[in-house]
Amino acid sequence: MAYQFYKSEAYRSKQSNLTKKNWESGVFSALYKKDKRICKRDGCWNIFETILSDPKKYCSRSCAAMVNNVVRGEMPPCVRLKISKQLMGKSSPSKGILKVPRVTLVCANKKCEKLFIAAQWACRKFCSTQCAMDVIGGRPTSPKAARGVAGVRDDIGQEFYFYSRWEANFARILNLLGIPWQYQCRTFDIGEHMYTPDFYLPDSDTWIEIKNFLSDYSRDRDENFRKMYPDLELMLILKDEYLELQEEFAQQIEEWEFS
Numbered sequence: 001m002a003y004q005f006y007k008s009e010a011y012r013s014k015q016s017n018l019t020k021k022n023w024e025s026g027v028f029s030a031l032y033k034k035d036k037r038i039c040k041r042d043g044c045w046n047i048f049e050t051i052l053s054d055p056k057k058y059c060s061r062s063c064a065a066m067v068n069n070v071v072r073g074e075m076p077p078c079v080r081l082k083i084s085k086q087l088m089g090k091s092s093p094s095k096g097i098l099k100v101p102r103v104t105l106v107c108a109n110k111k112c113e114k115l116f117i118a119a120q121w122a123c124r125k126f127c128s129t130q131c132a133m134d135v136i137g138g139r140p141t142s143p144k145a146a147r148g149v150a151g152v153r154d155d156i157g158q159e160f161y162f163y164s165r166w167e168a169n170f171a172r173i174l175n176l177l178g179i180p181w182q183y184q185c186r187t188f189d190i191g192e193h194m195y196t197p198d199f200y201l202p203d204s205d206t207w208i209e210i211k212n213f214l215s216d217y218s219r220d221r222d223e224n225f226r227k228m229y230p231d232l233e234l235m236l237i238l239k240d241e242y243l244e245l246q247e248e249f250a251q252q253i254e255e256w257e258f259s
Helices: 009-025 061-068 077-087 129-136 165-177 216-228 239-252
Strands: 034-038 047-051 102-106 115-119 151-153 157-162 199-201 206-210 233-237
Touching: 157 165, 165 199, 165 206, 165 239, 216 233, 233 239
Parallel strands: 206 233
Antiparallel strands: 034 047, 102 115, 151 157, 199 206
């Protein structure tokens, strides 16, 4: 056959050597190497990673939509209604299929201690929101508490699950300065509620609480803590203090998260 030489050992060896040289010289680097970029949306400037061949300019779909879909505006009600009618009565093809590994946990609420099932990565401690509120308090401490980007930060450590960018950035500052710290290592009983400060600095025996906004609930909780534990030092880092830290350290920390 005319193309039989493709199967020859000499041809295969030649192609193999050529491919190895291309890998070593970086010809295929764009297929796997990642590039750090800054989000192009004004006001965001988050740093994100993507492969070299990806033309991605924005850190998320939300940022891309804010820039590219300004003229389009919100979806009209008639379109929403049409989509809902199309989906009405249709069940999900994945219904009943467990795609995420589940683990059995014990509720951390001492009054409950009920067994419940949760996703392995979810880091859940309580079986329900009610149990969580019974332990950590009944109301959010900040009007923007729900907007915090919670999760694990690879540059800090897989064992820490932060509930906001501010907490993660503060941990990065402590690491930069070489200050030992512990994250949410102790929960205090302050009467009606339990209270867990964000950070503990063992060298100075200081507890740190980071808050974007000090609500009445947070203020009362702070006062109760100081009354019941007068020998412990609690330092509050509010928005003004945090912005000062950001101005001083953001350019020194490559993984800094801007909110």
